[in-house]
Amino acid sequence: MNDPRDFVAHEAALLDERRFDDWLALFAEDGHYWVPLLGAAQVDPFSHNSLAYEDRLLLQLRVDRLKNPRAHSQHPASHSQHVLQPSRIAQEGAASGEVLLHTPFIYIEARGDNQTQLSGTARHRLVRTPTGWSIRQKRIDLLNAARALPAIQLFI
Amino acid sequence: MTTYRNRPDLVAALVQDDRVHRDLYLSEELFALEQAHLFANTWVFLGHASQVPASGDFITQDIAGRPLLMVRQPDGAVHVLYNRCAHKGTQLLTDESGNTGRFFRCPYHAWTYKLDGAPLAIPLKNGYEGTQLKACESGQGLASVKHVKVYRDFVFVRLSEQGPSFEDYCGEVLGAIDNMVDRSPEGQLTVGGGVLRNIVHCNWKMYLENINDTVHPMSTHESATQAAEALWQGHAPTDPKPMAMEQILPFGSGYEFFDNMGGRVFANGHSVLGVNFSIHSNYAQLPEYEAAMRAAHGETRATEILQRSPQNSVFYPSLSVKGSPQAIRVIRPLAANRTLIEAWSFRAAGAPALLFERAMSYNRLVFSPMSVVAHDDVHLFESIQQGLRAGGNEWVSLHRNFDAAELTQSTITTNGTNELLMRNQFRAWAKSMVAGMEVAP
Numbered sequence: 001m002n003d004p005r006d007f008v009a010h011e012a013a014l015l016d017e018r019r020f021d022d023w024l025a026l027f028a029e030d031g032h033y034w035v036p037l038l039g040a041a042q043v044d045p046f047s048h049n050s051l052a053y054e055d056r057l058l059l060q061l062r063v064d065r066l067k068n069p070r071a072h073s074q075h076p077a078s079h080s081q082h083v084l085q086p087s088r089i090a091q092e093g094a095a096s097g098e099v100l101l102h103t104p105f106i107y108i109e110a111r112g113d114n115q116t117q118l119s120g121t122a123r124h125r126l127v128r129t130p131t132g133w134s135i136r137q138k139r140i141d142l143l144n145a146a147r148a149l150p151a152i153q154l155f156i
Numbered sequence: 157m158t159t160y161r162n163r164p165d166l167v168a169a170l171v172q173d174d175r176v177h178r179d180l181y182l183s184e185e186l187f188a189l190e191q192a193h194l195f196a197n198t199w200v201f202l203g204h205a206s207q208v209p210a211s212g213d214f215i216t217q218d219i220a221g222r223p224l225l226m227v228r229q230p231d232g233a234v235h236v237l238y239n240r241c242a243h244k245g246t247q248l249l250t251d252e253s254g255n256t257g258r259f260f261r262c263p264y265h266a267w268t269y270k271l272d273g274a275p276l277a278i279p280l281k282n283g284y285e286g287t288q289l290k291a292c293e294s295g296q297g298l299a300s301v302k303h304v305k306v307y308r309d310f311v312f313v314r315l316s317e318q319g320p321s322f323e324d325y326c327g328e329v330l331g332a333i334d335n336m337v338d339r340s341p342e343g344q345l346t347v348g349g350g351v352l353r354n355i356v357h358c359n360w361k362m363y364l365e366n367i368n369d370t371v372h373p374m375s376t377h378e379s380a381t382q383a384a385e386a387l388w389q390g391h392a393p394t395d396p397k398p399m400a401m402e403q404i405l406p407f408g409s410g411y412e413f414f415d416n417m418g419g420r421v422f423a424n425g426h427s428v429l430g431v432n433f434s435i436h437s438n439y440a441q442l443p444e445y446e447a448a449m450r451a452a453h454g455e456t457r458a459t460e461i462l463q464r465s466p467q468n469s470v471f472y473p474s475l476s477v478k479g480s481p482q483a484i485r486v487i488r489p490l491a492a493n494r495t496l497i498e499a500w501s502f503r504a505a506g507a508p509a510l511l512f513e514r515a516m517s518y519n520r521l522v523f524s525p526m527s528v529v530a531h532d533d534v535h536l537f538e539s540i541q542q543g544l545r546a547g548g549n550e551w552v553s554l555h556r557n558f559d560a561a562e563l564t565q566s567t568i569t570t571n572g573t574n575e576l577l578m579r580n581q582f583r584a585w586a587k588s589m590v591a592g593m594e595v596a597p
Contacts, residue, residue, distance in 0.1 A: 035526060037349075037350045037352065038350065046513070047349070048348075048349045048350050049349035049350050049352065049501060049516045049519060049520055050520060050524075051352070051520070051524050051525060051526045052520065052524065052526040053520065057387065057398065057400070057401075058400055058528070060387060061380070061383045061384055061387055061400075061404075061528060062383075062528050064383035064386065064387065065379045065380050065382075065383040065528060068378070068379035068382055068383060070375075070378040070379045070382070071379035071531075071532065072376065072379070072532045072535050072536060073531040073532050073534065073535035075535075146350060146351075146353070147353060148353035148354065148355045148496050149353065149354065149355065149525040150354070150355045150356075150357075150525065151354070151356075151525055151527075151530070151531050151534045151535075152525050152526045153531050
């Protein structure tokens, strides 16, 4: 998978197929998953809070929890659907091997009779590896991150 | 059909000594009566003065269905006004926060008011000559909330004319705010990092009860704590933990831990859970910060402040305080089956950035809509909200450790798993609901 835009589509598909271990393996060792509370306006994850700011350890915890039969909130289980607009390459560093992609999306999380719909832009900072790409940061800028939200149980 | 309006006898009968009726959680009529009575008769947390630092700064906030404005005055005082133009009722401000300048100007007909609500100007003034406007409420400017208390920058309101003073209402639980503010060597907190907002489809009282419930973590949070323990396995107890692990692992403590942490109830529904210790007691020590605290407060007082770290301190009916980490939760009821929960973080002046990081990290891990811990809580609250509709039993049990002697005492210190902390909330509920309620002829 040479085109990073294909990688972004693949990453979302793994989530929607609930292949969470395969998904987590896409992250670099120092990779982060970040959903800022100010959306696109937020400068960093330290001066203002976030809906989620997780390193691999916390993401692993989340994935392991989802597999636990006593994860009560997963009875019934949640399912997700990412509807992605084509990704745009926002930045490309030949020297660093990094590429930044912007992907506007609609995200739907369904559980039982309820559906939650969110929208925004995913910003992937990817780094080239011998076997393809890995995620240094997946940042989700929600349209209304700071408003009242219901429980979001999977990964946007 | 009304059942409970102007029937204080029927309302009071919903709270028995050791159980409560399901209508408390399900009835829309009772919710409307709570808005009219309970949230008017009690001192309700509105906001923090640091949200309006400069003259003209405001926040808008609904309390019990009434749109209010908190605004900083030119002389530094904080005023609370009803967010309703004296003319037609337009909300003067609809942004969440901002600065209104030196006066309010209604967007509809441009009536203007001073920051304290006094009338300033009306267009086409001549048209009011010879009318009764000046004598009428509409000519008096913006109505203000008369009973406002700014306690160490925490702003509370009592909407009803009659009722206890703030100090009489809160009593000893005020020590929890003191402790939180005193953790700043300069005695000053500011709200920082934004507010996490959750919509939970359950009754607000159920959420508040759970803040005083120590028997649920072992079973409710099993999935999150088992995952955390498995990931942390193999590390020595003395290994420095990442902050997330430091904050999540104690949720897996056993029944004995939670029982021994102890609890205390006060009059009017307030309580402190974790009077001996809590899941927050063993965060890593910070020598430089402790030195700053000793310099500010003296050796004895500094130790006293830092050693006190309750699980939760409840200011009934809607505020829960955690001195360590520096975080509060605010409960904003929206309907009988819908509640907004806010989680706020604070910066403490003169304290290291790590304290603020702890507050933000804790709120993010535990109280965010994307929390790794709260999903199971929220699922169970929503499950209870449905389950209570089932027939067969109209009552919710609060029997654990019931002792008839508790009925005649106001301040009681007890074990941490005693449902007295919840019974105490519901006794206060009944009292505040019927106070001032008229009796149907």
